[in-house]
Amino acid sequence: MGDEVKVFGFWGSPFSRRVELALLLKGVPYEYVEEDIFVVENKSPLLLQYNPVHKKVPVLLHNGKPIAESLVILEYIEETWKANPILPEDPYDKAMARFWAKFLDDKCLPAIRKAAFSPENEREEAAEEARACLKTLESALNGKRVMQEVTGEELLSVEKLPELFKWTEEFVSCSVVKQSLPPKDKVLGVVKARVAQTNAPK
Structure with missing residues (x-):
């Protein structure tokens, strides 16, 4: 059984789009979960559970473990999936x-x-x-x-x-x-x- 990867994002967010782009570049299959970021009451209980500090997208869920903040997520993706490096080696x-x-x-x-x-x-x-x-x-x-x-x-x-x-x-x-x-x-x-x-x- 492979990795379970989900991205909680918003279609117009450059921050969640950059996470999706990194996963695409790495060739990592993922499930996308669209969130309504404009209305607090519409944010899913899962988003609030996985990002209780900022309560915003993006959130990467990898095998049940949530990672928040897009730059932190990008570093996690880079360190977890080594193929097709995004960052320079030096x-x-x-x-x-x-x-x-x-x-x-x-x-x-x-x-x-x-x-x-x-x-x-x-x-x-x-x-x-x-x-x-x-x-x-x-x-x-x-x-x-x-x-x-x-x-x-x-x-x-x-x-x-x-x-x-x-x-x-x-x-x-x-x-x-x-x-x-x-x-x-x-x-x-x-x-x-x-x-x-x-x-x-x-």
Whole structure:
């Protein structure tokens, strides 16, 4: 009997999507459990049981043992299933990969969220902050995106961030990545609704 692997996630969460992507890259079969993360009352008893501290996705359940927090889960996946390594072999390169993953989570994603969902009169300043984060991220790497489509703010372009733009294009062109991306029209609907809510008269 093989490993029992489940992922508790949300279709639009980049954090649960990265866990699924890691499992796909490793060739690990898993069962996916969709969670409603917007309504506390709708979160399943299992999610609350397996992640009682944060009560959020993603959670990886491996043979009955729960692991929470996407970066922690990614390390667990890497150490548990050795085939198709995700991280570099060299300890320094591995540490740098972890550093930039944390930078992305702690700095870039909050800045991008702020740029996407700020009121219209604050959006340009928030977009500049997000671009600065992405420029820093791009330095580690020596189209059109959903946010740009909704708000008109272009954070990632070939002119402004050529290396990051190229890396992103290559990343999303990978067949395994394409398979794990959420449907664009669904993401567009959620982002449009959030932007409209932010700009609605108070």
